[in-house]
C-alpha cells in the first residue's frame with residue numbers, strides 16, 4: 515500500500531517557469547529531472563504488479579531536512595531503502611575511489627555521484643532512528659537497457675525486473691520484528707518526519723520576463739490587455755483565465771508568493787489599478803492588509819499526484 519504518494523517535484527515547475535521566462539539554459543536540468551522522474555514512475559508501477567504474501571507500505575520521495583529517499587519499503591521485518599537510477603549505457607562503480615561512471619555507446623564517459631555513498635548515508639540515518647529494525651538498501655536500475663559493468667561484489671544493484679525476486683528473498687531471510695501496532699506506529703513516525711521541501715532557483719529576478727504569455731504560441735508572445743481581456747497579438751486567442759493563472763503562478767515560483775496591486779500591474783502589463791483589482795479578485799487569492807498595503811498570497815498547487823494512495 516502506498517502511504518506517501520509520489521508527486522511531481524516542485525523543481526520541475528520552477529525550471530519550466532524559468533525556461534518560459536527568459537532562462538532557456540535551464541533545459542538540461544529539466545531534462546535530467548524528468549528522466550529521473552520517469553525512472554521512478556517506471557519502478558513505482560512494478561510494485562503494483564507485485565504479489566507478495568506480506569503487508570508492505572511504500573513511501574515515495576521520503577524527505578527530511580537532510581535526506582531524500584526515492585522509495586522506502588516498510589514491513590514488519592525490515593526497512594528497505596530503494597534508490598532508483600535511470601541511466602542509459604553501461605555503468606561502472608569503482609569502490610576504491612568512489613567513482614561511478616556511465617559509458618554511452620559512442621564511448622562518451624560521464625561521472626556521477628556515487629549512489630552507494632548516498633544510500634549508505636540514508637542507511638546510517640535510519641539505523642540511528644530505528645536501531646531495533648534491520649535497515650537494508652537496494653539500487654534499482656529503471657532503464658531496462660542499462661548494462662551493469664564492474665560493480666563491487668555483494669552490493670545490491672539490480673534491474674527493475676529483478677525487484678520482486680529480490681524482495682521475496684529478503685522476506686524469507688528476515689524474521690518478523692514488529693507487531694501490527696508497532697508497524698503502524700513506525701509508519702506514523704515516518705510520515706510525521708516527512709517534510710515537503712521548498713526549493714528556489716538562483717536566478718536574477720530582474721531578468722524574469724514579464725507579461726501574460728500565450729500558451730497557444732508556446733509562451734513566445736506576450737498577451738495584450740484590451741477591453742478587460744488578455745488577447746494574443748499573434749494568434750488572436752483570448753485568454754479564458756488559464757494563461758493569467760499560469761502567469762501568476764510563474765510570479766509565485768520565480769519572484770514572490772506575495773504580490774501587491776502595483777506589482778501585479780507591472781508584471782501583467784495592466785495599466786489600470788481598477789482592472790488589476792478585478793483580475794486579482796477573479797484569481798480568488800487570500801490577502802492581508804488594506805488599500806495600498808494589501809498583499810495577495812499566491813498558493814501554488816501541483817497538478818496531481820502521480821500515484822494515488824492506497825493502491826497496492
Ligand SMILES: [Zn+2]
Pocket residue numbers: 728729730731735746747748749750751
Ligand atoms: Zn498566441
